Amino acid sequence: MAYKRQFYPGNSIPAKNRRRYLDPKVKLKNLRDVAQDDVVRIMGHRNPGEDYKSIHPPIEEGKEPECPIRKLVTPIEGAKHGDRVRYIQFTDSVYFAPISPYQRAWMYLSRYRGVDTGTLSGRQIIEVRERDLEVMAKEMIDNETFDPALTGIRGATVHGHACRLDENGLMFDGWQRYIWDDEKKEVVYVKDQVAIPLDRKISVGAPGDMKDLRERTTIFRADGVDMRDDEEVTKYGIRIHYLRTLGGFQPWKVKGE
Amino acid sequence: MATPVNPPADYAGVPLPEVQIVTNRLLSAETTERLLNALDVIPDIRQINMTGEGIPKTINSGPGKGLDNNHTERRVINVGGNEIELRYLVGAFYIEIAAEDEEIFNVRLEQIKAACNEHIEHGYSLQVGRYSKYRPTLHDYRSA
Numbered sequence: 001m002a003y004k005r006q007f008y009p010g011n012s013i014p015a016k017n018r019r020r021y022l023d024p025k026v027k028l029k030n031l032r033d034v035a036q037d038d039v040v041r042i043m044g045h046r047n048p049g050e051d052y053k054s055i056h057p058p059i060e061e062g063k064e065p066e067c068p069i070r071k072l073v074t075p076i077e078g079a080k081h082g083d084r085v086r087y088i089q090f091t092d093s094v095y096f097a098p099i100s101p102y103q104r105a106w107m108y109l110s111r112y113r114g115v116d117t118g119t120l121s122g123r124q125i126i127e128v129r130e131r132d133l134e135v136m137a138k139e140m141i142d143n144e145t146f147d148p149a150l151t152g153i154r155g156a157t158v159h160g161h162a163c164r165l166d167e168n169g170l171m172f173d174g175w176q177r178y179i180w181d182d183e184k185k186e187v188v189y190v191k192d193q194v195a196i197p198l199d200r201k202i203s204v205g206a207p208g209d210m211k212d213l214r215e216r217t218t219i220f221r222a223d224g225v226d227m228r229d230d231e232e233v234t235k236y237g238i239r240i241h242y243l244r245t246l247g248g249f250q251p252w253k254v255k256g257e
Numbered sequence: 258m259a260t261p262v263n264p265p266a267d268y269a270g271v272p273l274p275e276v277q278i279v280t281n282r283l284l285s286a287e288t289t290e291r292l293l294n295a296l297d298v299i300p301d302i303r304q305i306n307m308t309g310e311g312i313p314k315t316i317n318s319g320p321g322k323g324l325d326n327n328h329t330e331r332r333v334i335n336v337g338g339n340e341i342e343l344r345y346l347v348g349a350f351y352i353e354i355a356a357e358d359e360e361i362f363n364v365r366l367e368q369i370k371a372a373c374n375e376h377i378e379h380g381y382s383l384q385v386g387r388y389s390k391y392r393p394t395l396h397d398y399r400s401a
Binding site: 155156157159160163164165166167169172174175176179194195196197 | 280281282283284285288310311312313316317318319320321324326327328329330346348378379
């Protein structure tokens with residue numbers, strides 16, 4: 001029997017969103033268009049137009065050792081050119097951000113090749129070869145998993161995901177990388193992801209309204225959709241918990257469970 | 258040798274009631290200034306302590322370490338003619354009231370509520386109790 005890939009159980013809004021974000025066949029909606037050069041500026045790894053620094057010669061030039069795996073795997077563009085590995089890190093607010101770090105990890109690994117990602121309580125880092133990272137970063141900033149007010153691009157000092165929002169509805173940032181433009185009603189980046197001032201302001205558009213964000217989120221919350229209200233998700237959680245516990249306690253009993 | 262740390266606040270010695278105000282949103286420096294000025298004119302307030310999310314003066318880690326933070330909300334505010342350096346995005350107030358009796362206390366409480374209703378746009382929760390120390394303890398006399 002052919003295996004059909006499954007993503008996430010449940011019929012609640014967050015469960016459905018999780019399935020959508022995880023499924024690589026679903027094309028995510030683009031809600032904004034931040035210029036590629038501006039994405040490069042916000043990340044701060046190189047200046048726009050500057051050459052990519054490399055750490056090894058292009059694969060085609062170099063003599064690769066005889067290795068069946070190397071023959072099997074098609075290298076991503078950055079690996080072909082020998083780019084450095086660079087990163088982008090997002091912080092997601094608990095106040096109905098479109099996605100949260102753990103689902104980001106699932107999404108990254110489900111949708112992209114050649115990435116290394118790490119989950120922390122409020123942030124998710126992704127490390128990729130530089131030229132691939134830039135393309136991915138633009139996608140992630142442009143699409144529906146990003147909200148200007150509730151998602152932060154923060155390389156360091158990410159504190160804020162669990163803080164109350166400020167009066168403009170922005171997630172707290174001690175380094176104030178982005179500010180509220182009251183005239184345009186938009187969020188504007190004034191510092192790059194490690195808080196080095198940018199030469200010019202970069203707008204990432206207007207935040208979504210709360211009603212819309214509650215429809216887009218993957219976050220289960222007691223004041224939104226409670227995880228316990230989704231029967232299938234609850235059963236799935238309990239089953240994993242049961243199997244893990246049994247696996248540690250009496251692993252021979254797991255067979256057939 | 259480190260000098261003894263002064264008590265951070267002036268202790269009353271007796272457990273006077275405190276009004277705890279926790280705001281639903283973190284307040285900007287401007288709102289904090291307006292609210293404090295509205296509270297400043299209410300009699301019988303002995304002291305106001307504030308807390309919130311700390312804003313560093315300089316970038317404290319990463320490649321930009323040492324650069325000025327230039328946070329628009331980290332600035333000097335003017336409260337009742339006194340300049341106060343705000344280092345937080347304020348999210349909670351603890352107002353200690355030295356009222357003679359309960360009746361006066363209730364009047365002051367209503368005045369505080371009125372000031373909050375006027376200046377805190379996104380709402381707040383308010384409780385009366387005792388949330389901080391009112392007399393020195395061993396901690397205040399330690400040498401480091």
